[in-house]
Amino acid sequence: MTRSELQPSPDWRRALPGFLLALAAVLFLFQDTGLAMVEIWNRSETFAHAFVVPPIALWLIWRQRAVLAALSPWPDWRFLGPMAVAALVWLLGELVAVNAATQFAFTALLILVVPLTLGWPVARSIAFPLGFLFFCVPFGEFVMPQLMEWTANFTVAALRASGIPVFREGLQFIIPSGNWSVVEACSGIRYLMASVMVGTLFAYLNYRSLKRRWIFVGVAAALPLAANWVRAYLIVMLGHLSGNKLATGADHLIYGWVFFGIVMFAMFMIGARWAEPDPDPRPAPAESQPQAAPQDCGASKPANAALLWITPVALVALLAVPLGLLHRLVGEGSGAPVTLSAADLNGNGWTQRAEPQIDFKPAFEKPRAEMQASYVTPEGEEVRVYLGYYRHQHYDSKLISSNNVLVQSKDKKWAQVSAALRERTTGSGPSIVRAAELRGFSLASSGVEAAQDKRLRVWQFYWINGRPLTRDWQAKLWGAGYRLLGRGDDAAVVVLAVDKATAGSDDALLERYLSDNWGRIDSLLRNSRDAAAHTDAAQPVAPPKGASS
Known part of the structure; x- marks a missing residue:
């Protein structure tokens, strides 16, 4: 050149x-x-x-x-x-x-x-x-729950194929030598992100054919997932065969990165065998060079x-x-305080219990206001209610976030063992709720402790400026629409929990509570919104600026 x-x-x-x-x-x-x-x-x-x-x-x-x-x-x-x-x-x-x-x-x-x-x-x-x-x-972190599920599925299947008995519940499982759980670090998302980025670059530099490039990028996306499944299985096997002396604690992450590095090196060595030669780096002759003619640039060049x-x-x-x-x-509003009163939900035969039997609080970060109380029927059946209210949302305090979950993976009290959408056909309020089952204590409990393990049935849904919704994307779209229309971004999460032993068939107790009390829940949230809006109108001050999270 x-x-x-x-x-x-x-x-x-x-x-x-x-x-x-x-x-x-x-x-x-x-x-x-x-x-x-x-x-x-x-x-x-x-x-x-x-x-x-x-x-x-x-x-x-x-x-x-x-x-x-x-x-x-x-x-x-x-x-x-x-x-x-x-x-x-x-x-x-x-x-x-x-x-x-x-x-x-x-x-x-x-x-x-x-x-x-x-x-x-x-x-x-x-x-x-x-x-x-x-x-x-x-x-890409939104795929983490699915990646964790796939990792658990493969690991349990491989252990059983190896002749090791496994009892699994959710993302936790127990084998004769101890109990294991699949957490965020086991999802393989770190390997996936790095592999796709490097694999895309490798394909661009080594292949001229578009078909070969796409095939290699596909391999770069699929291989780290499969490698992570094998990694998880090998780590559990190392722990099992060594009496939990190897591949436990932080060192299993080190083993994982070493294994991943070997797999990536092998992928690039094999991919290099089909590399295509670089094109001639010399520019084409001047008469064939693309010129910035008016038809190419979409605008004619003026004289100046x-x-x-x-x-x-x-x-x-x-x-x-x-x-x-x-x-x-x-820039509308001062971030006026929001109040939620548990007493406002007494009624229709339900009364507040001073000493609740259910000790559970969902992991929702930095709401503007929150309320948690238990309500019982005349027969003594208890429903635990949690309301988390968000207003003037920003990156540090928002309703829909990957950090806002029922139970965090490292929670010491509760573990989520199942989740599904459940359609309601009776009563007012949301037509669909998120239904989940939580287990207390540890999976390895036995004897008296096992008999005392508590199970909770939980319903969750959102309240977006007066509209009950269930799915995250719906909540985001409606929230954006209301804000564009100048109606604010008031929103809340509603979580109901009951002891599984008293939940009744088809979550009858949860259904009964929501049917009886949806009007009171909705009125409480609307009144809180209106009171905060009135304060904002009287003293308009820009809300605090949030940082991304």
């Missing part, structure tokens, strides 16, 4: 300042989103690989410098439309505090700056490095360079719209 082949066209010197200005504008205007991404990379081992993504993308772009030098960059205003869509997605994500939405939108805005200010031919020539930047987004400076200004004006809307929508 000669020096003359790397000499950029004169249009680059005119277009680069506008590109850098537009890029700096996006980084500055959405700096909170960008810093939140970096914060997650820093604290989560699952996404630590994202630190190397921007340097790799820059290196991949540098490899295309000969092709880029021969192009004539020029702004393409057609990409203001996609940027407006990305900005709208960012706004909606901010309104409902969804990290994935805001961070994907932020990354898309950074990528779209290239075709907007330099033109589509330039963006097309570096399409893979630009798309590779999406690996910066910390995304005014368009080069108008483009970043137009971009800033466009991005100011969602930022202004966000400030207007969330």
Whole structure:
């Protein structure tokens, strides 16, 4: 590659300042989103690989410098439309505090700056490095419960195939040498994220055929899952055969990473056997080079360079719209205190029990207000009620979050052993609830302790500004809609729990309580919302700014 082949066209010197200005504008205007991404990379081992993504993308772009030098960059205003869509997605994500939405939108805005200010031919020539930047987004933890379930399924099946008796309940199981449980670190999501990112890069660098690239990326996604299942099985076997002297505690994670490294090395060695030669890095002859003609860039070049400076200004004006809307929508209210009174739920034959027999509280983080009380029928049947109220939600305090669960995997009192959606056909309130079963004490209990193990039947659903809902995505969509309409983001979680021994067939006790008391629950939440809104109207102050989590 000669020096003359790397000499950029004169249009680059005119277009680069506008590109850098537009890029700096996006980084500055959405700096909170960008810093939140970096914060997650820093604290989560699952996404630590994202630190190397921007340097790799820059290196991949540098490899295309000969092709880029021969192009004539020029702004393409057609990409203001996609940027407006990305900005709208960012706004909606901010309104409902969804990290994935805001961070994907932020990354898309950074990528779209290239075709907007330099033109589509330039963006097309570096399409893979630009798309590779999406690996910066910390995304994918929503699949963790399913990955944990698959890991438990394979491990238990493999142990039984090895002749070891296993008793399993939920994600916990017991074998003759001890009891084990599948927790978040056993899901394999860390291996999956790292493997897909590195596998995608390997496929791009080593294959020219699109078919081979997709096949290798598929293998890079499937292999770490299978390897994690085998890893979990081998760790349990090591512990079992060594009398729990090996592969227990933190060292089983070390064994896991060593095993994963060996598997990845083997995958790359095998994949390299089908590698295709690199294309000729020399640029094509000048007469065949793609030129930034008007039909390529979607705009004709004016006699002066005014368009080069108008483009970043137009971009800033466009991005100011969602930022202004966000400030207007969330800058209403002082975060007035919310009160919930347990006494308001007495009635219809149910009375509050001063000394509850059910000791359970769901793991919902930082509600604006919460209430927990037990109510009994005249016959003494008890229902435990928990209300967690959220208002002026932000990343530190929001209703729908992966951290908000009935029981955390490391809970010392309770373990969730089953979960399903249950349809209600009678009574008012939600038509569908989340039904779950919880087990107290430990799976390894025996004798008297086993007889004392308590089982709970639990129902859970959401209250979104007066509307009962069950699914997370429904709650997010309705919450965003209400906030856009200026009706606030008041929401709550309702959790009902009963002793399984008294729950009755088909959760009859839970059904009875909800049918009798839904009107009182709804009125309590509505009154709390209206009282807080009245206080906000009297003393409007911007709510505290949240940090991403």
